[in-house]
Amino acid sequence: MIAGSALLFAMATQAAPSGRQQIAGADWPGYGGGEGDTRYSPLAQIRQDNVASVGLVSQYDIDVGGSGLTAAVEHGGVVYFAIGQAVVHAVDPLTGTLLWKYDPEVGAVAGPEMRGAWGSRGMAYANGRVFVGTSDGRLIALDAKTGKLAWSAKTTEKGDGRYISGAPWVFKDKVVIGHGGADFAPVRGYVTAYDQKTGKQVWRFYTVPGNPAKGPDGAASDGAMAMAAKTWKGEWWKYGGGGTAWNAFSYDPKYNRLYIGTGNGTPWNQKIRSPGGGDNLFVCSIVAVDADTGKYIWHYQVNPGETWDYNAAHDMVLTDLMIGGRKRSVLLQAPKNGFFYVIDRETGKLISAETFAPQNWAQGIDKTTGRPIENPEARFPNGQVFTLFPSPYGAHGTPGMSFNPETGLVYLPAMFAGRAYVDPPSINGMTFVDGERFNTGIGIPPPVKMPPTSSALLAWNPTTQREIWRIPAAGMFAQGATATTAGKLVLQGHDDGRFTIRAADSGKLLWSFQAQASTTPQPITYLVKGRQYISIIAGGRVISARGVEQEWNYRTQRMQLLTFALGGKSKLPPPNTTVMPYLDDPALKIDTATAARGATDFADRCASCHGGAARSGGAAPDLPRSSIPMDADAFKAVLHDGVLTSRGMPRFAELSDAELEALRLYIRQRARELIAEQAKGTVKTQKGPDNGQ
Incomplete structure (x- = not known):
C-alpha cells in the first residue's frame, strides 16, 4: 500500500481564516451538505433582491489531470476537494490560495479498476479530518489542517474488480464507504464502516447474498442474507450479484440509521444472473441498517428483479412533510427508473410514487404493496427488441437534487432518453469487459424512431407529487447538481459553462456567470467571517460532445475552483480558444x-x-x-x-x-x-x- 505524499506549503495563509461566526449552516461538510442530505443551506445573506451583485471573489487553477466531476466540501473557511484520481486539495477560498495538497498516487497501484472509477465523486469532513476513497479501493483519512496522512484502510482485495469513486459518509464516530465495479467484474456488493480515529473496521453489510455453500458471512448482514438468498435463483454467486453501493448514503440521527442506496444486478440481464426470476434482494434497493452495528432494519426495493441498470444508488433526502394532515418523517429519492418516491423512514413503507419523466417499463407503483406494475414487454421476452424509457443512464443520474423546506420543493436535474434492449444471441465466450453487450445486446437498433435526448431542471412538489415548473435544455447531460438556500435561490451549473442562480419559487433566472468550462459538479455555499460565499468546480468535463452545441477541449479548458460573494470584483482571464483539428493520415488504408x-x-x-x-x-x-x-x-x-x-x-x-x-x-x-x-x-x-x- 502506498502511503502517498503530502505537499505542505509553509505560508501564513495555511491557518483557516479566523473570526468565523459559528451558526447553523455555516459549513458544508459532506456530499449532501448538512443534516438530512438536503443540499439546503439556511444562509440568506444572498437573496433574490441582491443576487445580481454577486461576483467572482477568487479562482484557483487546478493542475491535476483526470476528471473534474467532483463535489467540494467546506469547514472552518477552508474548501476541500478531491480531483482526478483522488488528489486532495485544501484551498483558502477568500484568496484562491492552495494550503496543502495530498496525492494518494493511485496510478502507481491501480489496475483495471481505473476503468470504471474515472475519479473521485466527493469527500467528507468530520472531527478535524477529511476522508476520501480511491479507485484502487483505499479509504484515506487526512489531517484537515496539515494534509498529513492519519490512516489508510484497504476496503477491497487486489484484483477483485471493486473500486471507489463515491464519497464517504460520516456520522457520529464512524465513516462509511461502499464501492463500484458491478458493470466490469463478477462483484458482490458490500458497505463497510470504519472508526474515524483509528481506521479500524467496525462493521460490514453485504448487499446481496454469497455462495450458500460457504455458510454465513460472519458479518452484520448474516440474517438479512439468509432472507435475501431466498429471492435468488440458480448459481448467482458465480456472477457476483452486484447491488454495489457506489454512490449515495444518508444518515438519520432521529432513528440512528444509515440508509444505503444499492445498484444494479450483475450482470444486468436477470435471465442470466438469476434464471427463474426472483426479487434478487437487495439489488436496486434502499436498505436501512443500524448505524452502530450495521444490522438490517428494513428495505424498500424500487425494481424487484431489475434488468435495465435502474439502480437506487442515487441521492436520498431526509425531511419531514405534512401528509394526510400529519407530519411524516420521510425519505425522498428520484432514482433512474423515472418515479419519484416518498418513503416512511420509520417503517420503510411506500407513501407515494409518481412519474417525473417519461417511462414505459411500468404502468405505475402499487400503493398497497409498494411494488411496480410492470409492462411484461419491458423484459424483452422471446427475443423481441424493446425500446425502453428511460435509458440506462436514467431519468435522474448522479447530479444531486436539493430540497428547500421553505418552498417545499425538490430541485431535480432530470434526463430524457431511451434505449433498445434485447437478449444477447449467446453469452458463450463473453466476459464482463463486454459491458452492456453482455447484458442487453447493445448495438441493436431501436425498432422505433428515437426522439432527441434532452434534459430539464424540475421543481417538484413531493407532497402532492406534481411538477411545479421546469427549465428545459437540449442534450442529456446538460444539467448539473443543485443546491438551494434560505434566500429562496437555486444554484446550478450546466455543461455549456454557465453557472446560474434562479428563484426557487418561480424558476426565474436571476444571475448567470460563464465559467469557460462545464460546471456540472455540486455547488456549495458557506459562511466565512460573516460573509456568505458560493463555490463550484468548473471543468466538470462532459462525457459526450453534442456537435452543434458547446464542446470542451480536454487539453485547453481550464479546471478551476471558483468562489463568489456579494460585491465580488474579480474577472477570469480570456479563454483559450485554440481550435484542435481532426487529424488524418491519407496514406493509411482502413479496412x-x-x-x-x-x-x-x-x-x-x-x-x-x-x-x-x-x-x-x-x-x-x-x-x-x-x-x-x-x-x-x-x-x-x-x-x-x-x-x-x-x-x-x-x-x-x-x-x-x-x-x-x-x-x-x-x-x-x-x-x-x-x-x-x-x-x-x-x-x-x-x-x-x-x-x-
Missing part, C-alpha cells in the same frame, strides 16, 4: 470490417470517458484530434502498457495487437468521417464559450 470490430470495443471500453462515437465533450481527450492514435506504437504504449496511468488513463493489458489495431483504425475512420462532416458544415469545431446569459 472497414476491422474498424467495425474496433467500434464495438470502443463502445465497451472507451466511450464512458472518450464519448459516444469517439466524440468527447471534455471528460477525456477527443481521440480523433489526438496524435497518439496516429502511431501504432504510441497507441499500444498508452492502452496496453499503461504509460499514462498517472494521468488517469487505464491500462488494457488484455488487448491483443489485433484488437489494438482495430480500435486504432476505428478512431482514424471516425476522424475522416468528422473531417467530411466538418467540410459540409454539419459539425462544428471546438470553440470558446458563448459569453451570453
